Amino acid sequence: MERPYIICRMLTSLDGKIIGDYLEEERTQYFIDEYEKIHERYGCKAWMCGRITMEENFTFGHKLDLTHENISSIPRTDYVATTDAKTYAIAVDPSGKLGWTKNYISEWSENRTEDHIIEVLTELVSDAYLAYLQKIGISYIFGGKEQLDFMIVVQKLKKLFSIDKIMLKGGGVLNGAFLNEGLIDELSLILVPIADGSTNSLTLFEFSSPLPKTRPVNFHLKEIEKLDDGGLWMLQNK
Numbered sequence: 001m002e003r004p005y006i007i008c009r010m011l012t013s014l015d016g017k018i019i020g021d022y023l024e025e026e027r028t029q030y031f032i033d034e035y036e037k038i039h040e041r042y043g044c045k046a047w048m049c050g051r052i053t054m055e056e057n058f059t060f061g062h063k064l065d066l067t068h069e070n071i072s073s074i075p076r077t078d079y080v081a082t083t084d085a086k087t088y089a090i091a092v093d094p095s096g097k098l099g100w101t102k103n104y105i106s107e108w109s110e111n112r113t114e115d116h117i118i119e120v121l122t123e124l125v126s127d128a129y130l131a132y133l134q135k136i137g138i139s140y141i142f143g144g145k146e147q148l149d150f151m152i153v154v155q156k157l158k159k160l161f162s163i164d165k166i167m168l169k170g171g172g173v174l175n176g177a178f179l180n181e182g183l184i185d186e187l188s189l190i191l192v193p194i195a196d197g198s199t200n201s202l203t204l205f206e207f208s209s210p211l212p213k214t215r216p217v218n219f220h221l222k223e224i225e226k227l228d229d230g231g232l233w234m235l236q237n238k
């Protein structure tokens with residue numbers, strides 16, 4: 001079955017960290033702005049993040065209280081609320097923790113459109129959460145019974161929503177799972193000219209998948225651009 005082309009687009013320090021004190025340095029804001037501009041260059045219809053990144057940036061830790069809901073069993077079948085959104089935000093949230101309050105992420109710059117939310121779940125999710133997603137009009141797909149199989153996930157995104165290209169935007173754990181499953185076609189990296197120096201902060205690819213670790217993945221330089229203030233933008237493909 002066909003799947004979308006997948007571009008992993010991230011910003012890192014010289015030592016490959018995706019979070020850390022270097023992000024608070026005054027110089028870094030320029031590179032964060034460049035990172036957003038590069039998103040617009042790609043014209044991707046869909047982007048994807050892990051539950052932790054979504055929580056930090058979009059639901060801000062909001063928790064839903066669904067305990068009082070008396071819901072009968074809901075079949076574990078995909079739910080497509082719309083197929084004609086201009087753009088989609090895909091949230092990998094295996095057990096349904098994200099406290100969305102609406103079915104879209106608002107445009108946050110003049111060049112971005114409103115993104116319809118698609119949740120990627122396992123069958124372990126509660127009936128109450130599924131009922132809630134349906135109520136507020138969030139689409140959802142199942143990527144496995146207890147564990148996610150991202151090949152199945154991306155094939156479904158192509159088939160159900162006609163998504164041809166996905167921008168994978170972290171964090172490290174989600175990127176690591178895609179790398180391990182051989183699903184990253186292109187790597188678009190902004191390298192900030194600062195070495196963070198911390199030992200235990202997240203890097204570009206973290207391995208914490210239940211699947212066995214595969215071999216290292218080779219990439220080849222396709223384009224490189226010098227940014228102001230000593231930064232780099234690199235495009236690597238497989």
Ligand SMILES: NC(=O)c1ccc[n+]([C@@H]2O[C@H](COP(=O)([O-])OP(=O)(O)OC[C@H]3O[C@@H](n4cnc5c(N)ncnc54)[C@H](OP(=O)(O)O)[C@@H]3O)[C@@H](O)[C@H]2O)c1
Binds near residue numbers: 011094
């Ligand atoms: N520098 C950059 O360009 C950049 C870009 C994006 C994010 N970030 C930063 O990265 C940090 C978060 O990264 P992170 O690696 O901790 O988290 P993440 O990848 O955003 O989310 C991880 C969570 O997503 C779900 N998930 C991901 N892969 C899965 C898999 N294979 N199977 C099952 N569930 C899976 C799990 O949710 P559950 O825990 O609910 O099971 C997992 O805990 C944030 O601080 C964010 O700011 C930086």
